[in-house]
Amino acid sequence: xxxxxxxxxxxxxxxxxxxxxxxxxxxxxxxxxxxxxxxxxxxxxxxxxxxxxxxxxxxxxxxxxxxxxxxxxxxxxxxxxxxxxxxxxxxxxxxxxxxxxxxxxxxxxxxxxxxxxxxxxxxxxxxxxxxxxxxxxxxxxxxxxxxxxxxxxxxxxxxxxxxxxxxxxxxxxxxxxxxxxxxxxxxxxxxxxxxx
Amino acid sequence: xxxxxxxxxxxxxxxxxxxxxxxxxxxxxxxxxxxxxxxxxxxxxxxxxxxxxxxxxxxxxxxxxxxxxxxxxxxxxxxxxxxxxxxxxxxxxxxxxxxxxxxxxxxxxxxxxxxxxxxxxxxxxxxxxxxxxxxxxxxxxxxxxxxxxxxxxxxxxxxxxxxxxxxxxxxxxxxxxxxxxxxxxxxxxxxxxxxxxxxxxxxxxxxxxxxxxxxxxxxxxxxxxxxxxxxxxxxxxxxxxxxxxxxxxxxxxxxxxx
Numbered sequence: 001x002x003x004x005x006x007x008x009x010x011x012x013x014x015x016x017x018x019x020x021x022x023x024x025x026x027x028x029x030x031x032x033x034x035x036x037x038x039x040x041x042x043x044x045x046x047x048x049x050x051x052x053x054x055x056x057x058x059x060x061x062x063x064x065x066x067x068x069x070x071x072x073x074x075x076x077x078x079x080x081x082x083x084x085x086x087x088x089x090x091x092x093x094x095x096x097x098x099x100x101x102x103x104x105x106x107x108x109x110x111x112x113x114x115x116x117x118x119x120x121x122x123x124x125x126x127x128x129x130x131x132x133x134x135x136x137x138x139x140x141x142x143x144x145x146x147x148x149x150x151x152x153x154x155x156x157x158x159x160x161x162x163x164x165x166x167x168x169x170x171x172x173x174x175x176x177x178x179x180x181x182x183x184x185x186x187x188x189x190x191x192x193x194x195x196x
Numbered sequence: 197x198x199x200x201x202x203x204x205x206x207x208x209x210x211x212x213x214x215x216x217x218x219x220x221x222x223x224x225x226x227x228x229x230x231x232x233x234x235x236x237x238x239x240x241x242x243x244x245x246x247x248x249x250x251x252x253x254x255x256x257x258x259x260x261x262x263x264x265x266x267x268x269x270x271x272x273x274x275x276x277x278x279x280x281x282x283x284x285x286x287x288x289x290x291x292x293x294x295x296x297x298x299x300x301x302x303x304x305x306x307x308x309x310x311x312x313x314x315x316x317x318x319x320x321x322x323x324x325x326x327x328x329x330x331x332x333x334x335x336x337x338x339x340x341x342x343x344x345x346x347x348x349x350x351x352x353x354x355x356x357x358x359x360x361x362x363x364x365x366x367x368x369x370x371x372x373x374x375x376x377x378x379x380x381x382x383x384x385x386x387x388x389x390x391x392x393x394x395x396x397x398x399x400x401x402x403x404x405x406x407x408x409x410x411x412x413x414x415x416x417x418x419x420x421x422x423x424x425x426x427x428x429x430x431x432x433x434x435x436x437x438x439x440x441x442x443x444x445x446x447x448x449x450x451x452x453x454x
Contacts (some may be wrong), residue, residue, distance in 0.1 A: 011289045011316055018270060112396045114319065116368065117421065118197045118241055118451040138199065138451040139271060142319040142367075150410030159198055181272050181294060183236065183454065196385075 002194070003038035005080075006030045007054040007062070009047075015044045015077065017189060018180040021050070024194050032063035040193070041067055045079030049090035049145065052083055056094075065097060071171045073196045075129075078107035081167065081174030082147060090145050099172055100152060104145040107144060111160035114144040119157045119177075120166050129173045131192050136183045139165065139177035147176060171196075199449045200415045201422035202436055203400060204235040205244040208277075211257040211408060214248065219413060221249070222446075229265040236271050239436040239454050243349065244297065244370070247277030248345070259291045266292025274322055276370075297370055299324040300343035303350050303357070304358030306364050313365035323366040327354035327387060328374035339387050346374050351438045355394050362395040369399045370424065376404025383410055399423050408442035415448050 006028050019026040019182045024171045055061040076084050086102035087096045114143035118138040155166040167174045179186035206213050211224040232243045247258045275288045277298025285296045313321045326346050334351040339354035373384035383404045391398040398421035403415045405425040414420045440452040
């Protein structure tokens with residue numbers, strides 16, 4: 001069973017709907033014990049980095065960190081991916097999980113912000129999450145802050161600079177784009193996560 | 197590279213698509229869910245569904261339509277028409293929309309933009325603006341905003357209203373030229389460019405599409421981030437796939453093949 005974490009930010013329907021479409025057992029929850037019982041965890045999220053504050057208030061942060069360090073497959077989507085880093089300039093007083101080093105920053109002033117629309121992925125070989133995803137596949141983004149490219153980056157996109165589109169390290173996966181809104185490519189990525 | 201989006205718009209009345217969008221291979225051209233999925237399959241980057249009657253009696257029908265369309269749609273899905281308060285927006289999101297479009301209600305109460313954005317994120321709030329050139333063809337009068345489906349002049353300048361909507365928390369602007377709407381004379385590139393340069397949020401151009409060339413122009417000269425067409429299959433373009441092939445050939449960055 002996959003648990004999709006509900007911390008009151010935005011609309012989780014589309015993530016759940018995509019897993020439903022794939023025929024996967026999924027539950028949307030704000031309960032720590034459900035996360036502990038789940039096989040896999042998805043941390044979605046849209047909007048402002050400060051909405052992650054709710055994780056701290058509810059005890060979900062500890063449950064998520066425990067699950068991540070216990071080796072449970074974990075997928076952060078959009079803001080959920082940014083949470084895996086140290087933090088974001090969007091809201092400096094909220095700490096990320098610190099699983100990946102670095103902070104999320106604003107795009108350079110040479111490009112319009114937010115970055116909204118379909119952008120292509122430069123995929124690194126050997127990614128489990130992106131297995132079968134062709135080079136230069138398009139995915140749907142909507143965000144104002146971006147994460148740096150690291151050794152763990154499994155796909156980068158370009159928008160004024162190169163930034164992390166997808167990242168993975170052992171059981172931890174993150175995507176800045178929205179796989180649930182990225183057509184067949186996105187569904188393939190979610191399916192890969194189900195099969196990790 | 198970030199691509200220019202092609203957005204298919206379905207005008208829905210009482211649960212049926214009422215204009216445009218006739219797929220050769222679909223027997224029932226009027227079912228919104230079928231049309232939406234077929235558009236997505238042929239390469240639409242996004243689907244917009246506008247409830248053009250938006251009377252209270254049709255509200256439940258609309259939510260059913262949204263639910264049905266959203267079930268098998270995995271590209272961004274915007275729903276507009278008749279959203280007057282936060283609860284209306286919440287119901288549409290709950291039915292499966294990713295974004296809502298608001299027009300008259302936002303002009304009446306700009307704070308509504310921020311209210312919806314605070315709960316669902318700015319990326320989920322599209323402010324739709326219908327505008328026409330002041331004094332008909334006069335070049336120097338600017339553009340005026342109209343509400344209630346283009347019937348009521350709002351007494352607002354389009355550029356000023358766009359800036360205000362963005363400042364209130366709008367995630368995107370859906371800009372329709374009333375002068376060009378339905379004419380197939382091409383997008384109003386002057387209007388689109390002025391609006392696109394006034395804000396940093398994406399601007400979706402609408403109104404006037406008649407050929408692939410019009411799309412090329414609105415991206416190159418209008419600096420639009422996306423372009424929307426309601427009746428794309430009425431003006432000689434076979435389908436979105438063909439349009440995208442032509443844009444790709446003209447070196448406009450598009451999601452192609454997709």
